[in-house]
Amino acid sequence: MTISIGFVLLTHSQPQQIYRLIAQLNKMFNYPPIVCHHDFSKCDLAIDHLPKNISFVRPHLQPKWADFSIVEATIKAIELMYQSANAPDWFILLSGSDYPIKTAKQILDDLSSNKYDAYINHEQVQYKVYRENPKISLIWQKLAYQRYCSLKLFSIPSFNKKLYPNGQEIRVEHPLLTKLFFPFFDKFSCFVGDQWFCANQRAAEHILEFHNENNAITSHYRRRLFADESYFQTILANAPQLNLRNNNYRHVNWPPRSAHPKTMVMEDLPCLLSSSAHFARKFNIEIDNEIFDQLDIITLGQ
DSSP states (O other), rough: OOOOOEEEEEEOOOOHHHHHHHHHHHHTTSSEEEEEETTTTOOOOTTSSOOTEEEOOSSSOOTTTTHHHHHHHHHHHHHTTTTTTOOOOOEEEEEOOOOESSHHHHHHHHSSOOOOOOOOEEEOOOOHHHHHOOOOOGGHHHHHHHHHOEEEEEEEBBTTTOOBOOOOOEOOHHHHTTTTTTOOBTTBOOOOOOOEEEEEEEHHHHHHHHHHOHHHHHHHHTTSSTTTHHHHHHHHHTTTOOOOOOOOOEEOOOOTOSOOOOOGGGHHHHHHHHOOSSSEEEOOOTTTSSHHHHHHHTTTOO
16 A cells, blocks of 8 residues: 655754755655744754745744743644645654654655554553552653643742752642642543654544644643643544554654753664664754765665
8 A cells, every 4th residue: 555645844944954865855755744933033044945845834933941932833834734634644844953764655655554543652640550669760750740740839048058949849740739730530531651642644634633622632732841742742642443553664862961962973873774763863963974874875765
């Protein structure tokens, strides 16, 4: 079965790298529909010379780090993608620092050879998991629970030995109490995962319909930091009609105790090639341009 594919790009910096990503996607997928939400307030982008298959969200938003505006920018781009009469069967959400590491054939074969509606990392956030198992591996569960499922009452200011702020937060966390304030319940749970994912048209339509309902879930996430790491996961994982795979086909290297992924350079190429992922991040054309050249050769099958 042959499927069509489109790309949703969220960009805000490094124009030359954006142009290169677009050019590579066009070469690999024969000018697929590409919708870009670019924050022109952070970085100018010359768009007049770009091919006709590129559409831009207008007016653009000015997304802020960890803010719900990132979700809204993504929604606007998906909406624009599926307003077209020639909307693709699938879309892949990418940042400007992503780059393909597999051929178009392998990517299309993987997406069309199963009955999944979306590939998205999703893990249910559960109070009892981190409370009953205080292991280092469950720190992510605790952080996610505090972000999306707990209520901060106040902070007790304090300082460490180097006089850096080190305040303690007092929170309401037990589900018997938080259910009075939050929209999650037994049959609609909170999920968390990586921001980047790919989904088919059926899943895209569900996301847009859910978002436009102005429901309690959407209202809740508007007041939460890092909503982009939970909002789409929660919408899709709670949809019984959708079949999800807990894999977003992204290769990311997170250094220990780092808030940002490692920037890929030539020494990472063997690891990228052995990965089953379709795309990797992060890349920086100003740090290592050679790895782009090598990936172009590999992904175009040259």
